[in-house]
Amino acid sequence: MNGPGSLYVAIATRAFRRYSTYTGATVAGIFTNSVFGVISSFVLIAVWRANPDAGGYDTTDVVTYVWLGQAMIMTIALWGGGAPADLAARIKSGDVALDFYRPVGILGWYLAADVGRSAFHLLSRGLVPTLVGGLLFDLRYPSGPWVWMAFAASLPLALLVSFAIRFLLAMTAFWILDDQGATLLASAAAVFFSGLTVPLVLFPGWFGDLVRVLPWASYLQVPADVWLGQRSGWSAVAGLGLQAGWAAILLGACALLLRVAERRVVVQGG
Amino acid sequence: MSLIEVRDLRRTFRVRRRDDVVAVHDVSFDIEPGEMVGYIGPNGAGKSTTIKMLTGILVPTSGHLRVAGVDPSKRRTALASRIGVVFGQRTTLWWDLPLRDSFELLQKIYRIPPARYRQNLDRFLELLDLGDLLDTPVRQLSLGQRMRGDITAALLHDPEILYLDEPTIGLDVVSKGRLREFLRALNAERATTLLLTTHDLQDIEALCDRVMVIDHGSLVFDGALTQLQARGGSSRTLVVDLVDERPAIEVPGAVTVRVDGPRQWLTFPADASAAPIVSAVAAGYDVADLSIQEPDIEDVIRELYAGR
Ligand SMILES: Nc1ncnc2c1ncn2[C@@H]1O[C@H](COP(=O)(O)OP(=O)(O)O)[C@@H](O)[C@H]1O
Ligand SMILES: [Mg+2]
Numbered sequence: 235m236n237g238p239g240s241l242y243v244a245i246a247t248r249a250f251r252r253y254s255t256y257t258g259a260t261v262a263g264i265f266t267n268s269v270f271g272v273i274s275s276f277v278l279i280a281v282w283r284a285n286p287d288a289g290g291y292d293t294t295d296v297v298t299y300v301w302l303g304q305a306m307i308m309t310i311a312l313w314g315g316g317a318p319a320d321l322a323a324r325i326k327s328g329d330v331a332l333d334f335y336r337p338v339g340i341l342g343w344y345l346a347a348d349v350g351r352s353a354f355h356l357l358s359r360g361l362v363p364t365l366v367g368g369l370l371f372d373l374r375y376p377s378g379p380w381v382w383m384a385f386a387a388s389l390p391l392a393l394l395v396s397f398a399i400r401f402l403l404a405m406t407a408f409w410i411l412d413d414q415g416a417t418l419l420a421s422a423a424a425v426f427f428s429g430l431t432v433p434l435v436l437f438p439g440w441f442g443d444l445v446r447v448l449p450w451a452s453y454l455q456v457p458a459d460v461w462l463g464q465r466s467g468w469s470a471v472a473g474l475g476l477q478a479g480w481a482a483i484l485l486g487a488c489a490l491l492l493r494v495a496e497r498r499v500v501v502q503g504g
Numbered sequence: 505m506s507l508i509e510v511r512d513l514r515r516t517f518r519v520r521r522r523d524d525v526v527a528v529h530d531v532s533f534d535i536e537p538g539e540m541v542g543y544i545g546p547n548g549a550g551k552s553t554t555i556k557m558l559t560g561i562l563v564p565t566s567g568h569l570r571v572a573g574v575d576p577s578k579r580r581t582a583l584a585s586r587i588g589v590v591f592g593q594r595t596t597l598w599w600d601l602p603l604r605d606s607f608e609l610l611q612k613i614y615r616i617p618p619a620r621y622r623q624n625l626d627r628f629l630e631l632l633d634l635g636d637l638l639d640t641p642v643r644q645l646s647l648g649q650r651m652r653g654d655i656t657a658a659l660l661h662d663p664e665i666l667y668l669d670e671p672t673i674g675l676d677v678v679s680k681g682r683l684r685e686f687l688r689a690l691n692a693e694r695a696t697t698l699l700l701t702t703h704d705l706q707d708i709e710a711l712c713d714r715v716m717v718i719d720h721g722s723l724v725f726d727g728a729l730t731q732l733q734a735r736g737g738s739s740r741t742l743v744v745d746l747v748d749e750r751p752a753i754e755v756p757g758a759v760t761v762r763v764d765g766p767r768q769w770l771t772f773p774a775d776a777s778a779a780p781i782v783s784a785v786a787a788g789y790d791v792a793d794l795s796i797q798e799p800d801i802e803d804v805i806r807e808l809y810a811g812r
C-alpha cells in the first residue's frame with residue numbers, strides 16, 4: 235500500500251485510533267448525551283402535547299429529532315474542535331511552518347484526520363446514545379433502503395460543511411492572536427442555527443426560510459428531515475444539494491484562504 | 505556547482521511602525537557534499553532566518569540561493585524529499601500519537617520503499633536508543649527523547665542534507681553527547697551534509713571542521729575551526745601556582761596579567777614556545793603547579809562580535 239489514497243486512509247485510521255484511546259472521555263460523553271437526550275425529550279414531549287403537529291412534526295418525530303441531535307453533536311463536532319483545532323494550535327505555536335514544508339496538502343491532511351475522528355465519534359457518541367434513546371422512547375426509523383441511502387449521503391455532507399466552517403475558523407489564527415471570541419461566537423451560531431436547541435422547522439416567515447438555507451441547516455435539520463421522511467423524493471435531493479453546495483463553496487473558501495495564509499508565512503515570514 | 509550556493513542573501517522583515525529589520529544581510533557561502541558546518545551567532549543574529557530560506561519556507565528579499573541546483577522557495581515540496589530539517593523548538597511529530605505512527609505516516613508522505621524504511625528505522629532506533637519508546641505518545645516523551653524522535657523523522661527519507669536549528673537547546677549533557685555521537689556516525693556512514701546552528705560551542709567543537717559565525721545578520725567568519733581558534737586567540741596563558749604569595753612574576757617573553765594569592769596568570773604570544781617561559785619561572789620561583797590555557801573559543805567569538 236503506497237498509493238496516493240493510502241496516505242489519507244492512514245491519517246484517518248490514526249485519528250480514529252487516537253480518539254479511541256480516550257476511554258474515560260468517551261464513556262462520560264455517552265452518558266452526558268444520553269442524559270441530555272432524556273431531558274430534551276421530556277421537555278419537547280410536553281411542548282408538543284400543547285401544540286401537536288408544530289412544524290409538521292408529530293411527537294415521535296420530535297423525540298427522534300432530539301436523539302439525532304445528540305448523535306450529531308460529536309459526529310460532526312457541532313460546537314467546534316476536532317482536527318481543525320489541532321491546526322489552530324500549530325498556527326499559534328508556529329509549528330505550522332513545518333506543515334507547509336511537507337509534500338502533502340494541509341486541507342486534505344486535516345480533513346482525513348477529521349473523518350477518522352468523526353468515524354470514531356459516530357460509532358461511540360453517535361450510535362450508543364441513539365440506542366439508549368431507542369430503548370427508552372418510541373423513535374421513528376428510516377422507512378426504506380432509499381431513505382437509509384439518502385441519510386448515509388447526508389451525514390458525510392454534514393461533516394464536510396461543519397469541517398469547512400471549523401477549518402475557516404482555525405485559519406483566523408494566522409491573523410488574529412486571540413481567537414477565543416470568534417470561537418465562542420462560532421460555537422453559539424452553530425448551536426442555534428443548526429437547530430440543536432429548537433428545530434428550524436419551528437421558525438415562521440422569512441426568518442424560518444433564511445435559517446433553513448444557511449450552512450448550519452446542513453448540520454442537523456437536513457439529515458434529520460431525510461431520516462424522518464420529512465424530506466423525500468425531490469425534497470430530499472434538494473436537501474442533499476443544499477449540503478453539497480455549501481460543502482463545495484466553503485471548502486473552496488478554505489483552499490483559497492489557505493493559499494493566502496501560506497503566502498503570508500512564506501513571503502512575510504509569519 | 506556546490507550543493508548549497510548562497511550569494512548576497514538578504515532578508516528583511518517589516519516591523520510595525522518601525523524600520524525594516526535586516527535579519528540576514530548579504531550573506532554568501534558555499535557548502536559541499538558531506539561537509540559538517542557549524543553556524544553560530546548570538547540570539548537574533550539571523551541563523552533561523554537563514555535556515556528557513558534554505559528550506560524554502562521563507563522567501564529571500566534579495567540575493568541568489570540554490571540548494572541541490574534548485575531555488576528552494578520556488579520548488580519547496582520537490583526539495584523536501586532531498587533535505588531533512590529539525591527545529592529545536594518545533595516538532596513535526598504528532599502530539600497525541602505514538603512515535604511509531606508519526607514514522608509510518610512519514611513513510612507514506614515521502615513514499616519511502618518499505619524495505620528501505622525498515623532498514624533506516626532500525627538503524628536510527630539503534631543509534632538513538634529509541635526502540636523502547638516507539639509506542640509512547642509523543643506528548644509523554646522528554647525533550648531529549650522527542651528531539652531524537654524528530655531527528656529520526658527528518659532522516660527516514662534519506663535526505664542528502666540535514667539542517668539542524670538549535671538541536672541541543674534544552675537538552676541535558678547525556679542527551680547532547682548522544683546526539684553528537686549520532687550525527688557524527690550519520691555523516692560518516694552516509695556522507696549526509698550537515699548544517700547546524702547552535703549557541704553551544706561544544707556542539708561545534710565535537711562535530712564541525714568548518715564554522716560560520718553570523719552577527720547582526722552579517723557573516724563575520726567562515727573557515728576552519730582551528731583557524732578561528734588561532735585568529736582571535738593571539739595569546740596563551742600560563743597559570744602558575746607558587747608555594748607562597750609573591751609580587752608579580754617577571755620573566756622575559758611573558759606578561760603577568762593577574763595575581764590572586766599564590767596563583768598568577770602570565771600571557772605570551774600563541775605562536776611562541778612555552779618551554780623557555782616555563783623554565784624561567786621554574787628557575788626563579790618556588791612553583792607548586794603549572795598549567796597552560798589554550799585560547800578559549802568562547803573568548804575568540806566574543807572578540808569577533810565585539811570587533812564587528
Ligand atoms: N517573522 C519575523 N518578523 C519580524 N522579525 C523577525 C521575524 N523572524 C525573525 N525576525 C527578526 O530577525 C532577526 C533574526 O532572527 P533569527 O533568524 O530568528 O535569529 P537567530 O535564529 O539567530 O536567533 C531578529 O531580530 C528577529 O527578531
Ligand atoms: Mg533561532
